Amino acid sequence: MTAELVRGQNHPLSQSRLEIRVSAGTPVVAVAALGDENGRIHGVEWVAHPGAPTQPGLEVSRQAAADHRLAVDLDAMTDAVHRVSVLLALPAPGGGPGPARFGAVAAPFVAVTGLDGGEIASYTITGLEAESAVVALELYRRQGAWKVRAVGQGYAGGLAELLTDQGLPEAVPLAGTIDEAVARGLARSVQAPPPRPADGDRSRQPAAPALGPDQGGTAPQGAPGPVPPSYGGQPAGGPGQTGPQPAYGGAGAADPSATTGGPINYSHPGRQNSAPPPPPPTAPPAQPGQPAQPVAGDATGWSMEERLYNQVWGMFEDLARTTAAYRSAVDFAESRMDKELEQTLSDPRSRIGGQGDGAREAARARYTHLVDQARAVLDRDLVQLVAEADVVEPALPPAFARWDNPAWHAYRVPMEIPMALRLGDLRLPEADRIRIPMLLRLPLERGLWIDSGRADSVDGSFTDSHDMRRLAMETAVAHAARLLAVYPAGEFTVHVIDPAGSGAQPLAPLTQTGVLAAPPAQGAAGVTDVLGRLTQRVDLVQMALRGGAPDALPPGFDTSQQLLIVNDFPHGFDDRAVNQLRYLADEGPAVGVHLMMVADREESAGYGPLLDPLWRSLLRLTPVPDDHLADPWVGHAWTYEPPLVPPDSQVLHQVLTQVAAARRSWNR
Numbered sequence: 001m002t003a004e005l006v007r008g009q010n011h012p013l014s015q016s017r018l019e020i021r022v023s024a025g026t027p028v029v030a031v032a033a034l035g036d037e038n039g040r041i042h043g044v045e046w047v048a049h050p051g052a053p054t055q056p057g058l059e060v061s062r063q064a065a066a067d068h069r070l071a072v073d074l075d076a077m078t079d080a081v082h083r084v085s086v087l088l089a090l091p092a093p094g095g096g097p098g099p100a101r102f103g104a105v106a107a108p109f110v111a112v113t114g115l116d117g118g119e120i121a122s123y124t125i126t127g128l129e130a131e132s133a134v135v136a137l138e139l140y141r142r143q144g145a146w147k148v149r150a151v152g153q154g155y156a157g158g159l160a161e162l163l164t165d166q167g168l169p170e171a172v173p174l175a176g177t178i179d180e181a182v183a184r185g186l187a188r189s190v191q192a193p194p195p196r197p198a199d200g201d202r203s204r205q206p207a208a209p210a211l212g213p214d215q216g217g218t219a220p221q222g223a224p225g226p227v228p229p230s231y232g233g234q235p236a237g238g239p240g241q242t243g244p245q246p247a248y249g250g251a252g253a254a255d256p257s258a259t260t261g262g263p264i265n266y267s268h269p270g271r272q273n274s275a276p277p278p279p280p281p282t283a284p285p286a287q288p289g290q291p292a293q294p295v296a297g298d299a300t301g302w303s304m305e306e307r308l309y310n311q312v313w314g315m316f317e318d319l320a321r322t323t324a325a326y327r328s329a330v331d332f333a334e335s336r337m338d339k340e341l342e343q344t345l346s347d348p349r350s351r352i353g354g355q356g357d358g359a360r361e362a363a364r365a366r367y368t369h370l371v372d373q374a375r376a377v378l379d380r381d382l383v384q385l386v387a388e389a390d391v392v393e394p395a396l397p398p399a400f401a402r403w404d405n406p407a408w409h410a411y412r413v414p415m416e417i418p419m420a421l422r423l424g425d426l427r428l429p430e431a432d433r434i435r436i437p438m439l440l441r442l443p444l445e446r447g448l449w450i451d452s453g454r455a456d457s458v459d460g461s462f463t464d465s466h467d468m469r470r471l472a473m474e475t476a477v478a479h480a481a482r483l484l485a486v487y488p489a490g491e492f493t494v495h496v497i498d499p500a501g502s503g504a505q506p507l508a509p510l511t512q513t514g515v516l517a518a519p520p521a522q523g524a525a526g527v528t529d530v531l532g533r534l535t536q537r538v539d540l541v542q543m544a545l546r547g548g549a550p551d552a553l554p555p556g557f558d559t560s561q562q563l564l565i566v567n568d569f570p571h572g573f574d575d576r577a578v579n580q581l582r583y584l585a586d587e588g589p590a591v592g593v594h595l596m597m598v599a600d601r602e603e604s605a606g607y608g609p610l611l612d613p614l615w616r617s618l619l620r621l622t623p624v625p626d627d628h629l630a631d632p633w634v635g636h637a638w639t640y641e642p643p644l645v646p647p648d649s650q651v652l653h654q655v656l657t658q659v660a661a662a663r664r665s666w667n668r
Contacts, residue, residue: 002119005150011121013146016075022068025106030068035083040167051181061635083140089133089159092179102128110136123150133162294388296395322381324634329374337367399486403645413662426638449618453600471623473506489662496520496565499572513656531580541591562593569599
């Protein structure tokens with residue numbers, strides 16, 4: 001039975017290996033600190049945090065996220081440790097545009113569970129207002145037994161103030177180290193899907209800023225805040241709103257409640273929300289003792305596209321959590337075997353002879369049994385996920401589909417912007433046969449960094465630097481082509497900067513079909529011209545929005561979404577150009593200007609700290625498989641596989657030819 005704690009209440013712990021689960025509703029940083037019998041932290045090595053996620057008996061998430069699982073092994077604690085404090089903090093401003101105080105978000109929930117998932121104690125941290133960091137709970141040792149206590153002590157000064165109060169001399173530097181680790185995680189995150197709107201509102205809600213992985217955290221999807229007008233032809237409310245709507249309470253609008261005194265009707269007069277969504281498809285009845293057959297689109301949503309989107313994210317989360325359970329079980333089995341072997345070796349009578357051999361064999365047999373049990377559960381879940389993937393993949397629309405999907409052969413330029421875009425696939429080593437589509441919400445909320453400097457793949461293969469640059473540019477072209485293909489005609493524009501002209505061959509699909517706004521810019525003059533025009537565009541739109549006059553832009557102003565592909569960065573870029581790129585990366589997405597950098601991360605690091613913020617603000621992708629992305633739930637390192645066009649396939653040329661034809665018709 002779960003003990004639901006209130007502030008200050010404690011509860012005994014009957015197990016030594018535990019999980020602490022955190023659910024905050026907004027990305028938070030989870031930290032675990034070890035303390036002596038007076039609660040004092042003796043040094044930074046007593047703190048597990050995203051920059052140093054493991055300490056003896058402790059493991060925390062490597063990222064800021066809305067959900068965390070912290071692993072604790074109380075038996076592995078040294079005799080000097082008498083207290084384990086679980087600390088939660090909102091990411092610092094450098095970690096993304098998120099809430100600045102816990103009073104602005106839902107109350108965090110913390111639960112202590114056994115390895116079987118059963119809750120031992122839980123605590124909802126209420127009463128927080130201006131605090132940005134909080135001691136959620138603590139595990140403490142009293143007379144040889146461990147207990148859990150609900151604390152809920154908040155600090156308005158953030159982690160630095162909290163750690164100082166815990167007696168850590170290096171509190172301020174450590175807080176800075178944690179903030180830096182979270183900010184670096186932004187380049188490794190797969191953003192979580194936004195919460196689905198209530199059934200009463202059929203309009204699609206715009207996505208909010210992305211999560212940060214290793215997941216470095218930012219504001220949650222769907223967080224409240226000002227929504228700027230759309231600059232791609234789509235209304236700000238999304239495809240569900242088809243044009244300008246009457247103002248609320250406008251002149252001439254008769255309101256019966258004004259004379260009768262009845263309740264005021266605040267519903268939008270132009271929005272039809274009375275009809276429920278059509279029911280999702282259902283699977284045929286399953287045979288007795290057999291699981292139900294999966295069906296494509298059986299998730300919730302107002303359209304098949306939204307249902308498939310939610311279903312893919314459900315598969316992603318299911319695979320993340322079932323793999324986490326398997327890894328946790330294996331870790332427990334290894335720890336138990338090590339402990340049993342250590343006890344056997346500590347007894348001089350059992351070190352040699354048949355008694356010792358028998359004890360060691362029994363320990364290994366128990367380990368094998370536990371691992372086999374965990375693998376059987378994982379295999380059962382994987383069979384169901386494989387069956388679901390087999391029916392979902394063929395049903396995906398072009399925006400969600402691989403390039404080899406037959407959906408592209410029936411491609412037509414769309415009339416509205418889709419919910420999301422597929423940027424590749426994600427997989428885990430324990431489930432190598434399952435590929436989860438990596439879907440990113442549209443419009444893009446941050447730019448992309450295509451790393452051209454990785455010379456080795458996760459499969460051990462080696463790719464030389466020349467081939468990596470070519471593959472990186474081909475990957476960038478495939479991403480750009482997909483973006484052009486999923487936007488309506490005239491609502492997406494692509495610019496290219498290729499200072500030395502080294503990307504001419506990979507860029508051929510874009511240049512030959514005529515989908516670019518202009519030929520790739522070359523030389524210092526071309527770089528200056530393109531960056532100057534795009535920064536000016538950002539300035540103009542920002543001024544129009546701040547002045548409350550988004551319709552007052554110059555005549556002929558291109559209101560489409562803009563994408564800038566930059567090849568061979570930072571070659572050919574001076575300090576002014578680099579600062580312009582940083583400005584576009586920070587301010588551009590909010591007004592429809594996006595970056596796609598093709599560059600070598602290690603090579604760019606040689607240009608000093610000026611480029612670090614630029615790299616951290618972009619989502620890093622690779623042209624070869626690489627295990628560098630993290631999920632927003634348990635922080636697994638997922639292997640990312642780029643969306644490769646099949647060899648000798650003409651699908652890219654055929655799609656771009658249709659896009660170019662539609663663009664010409666639109667401009668007539």
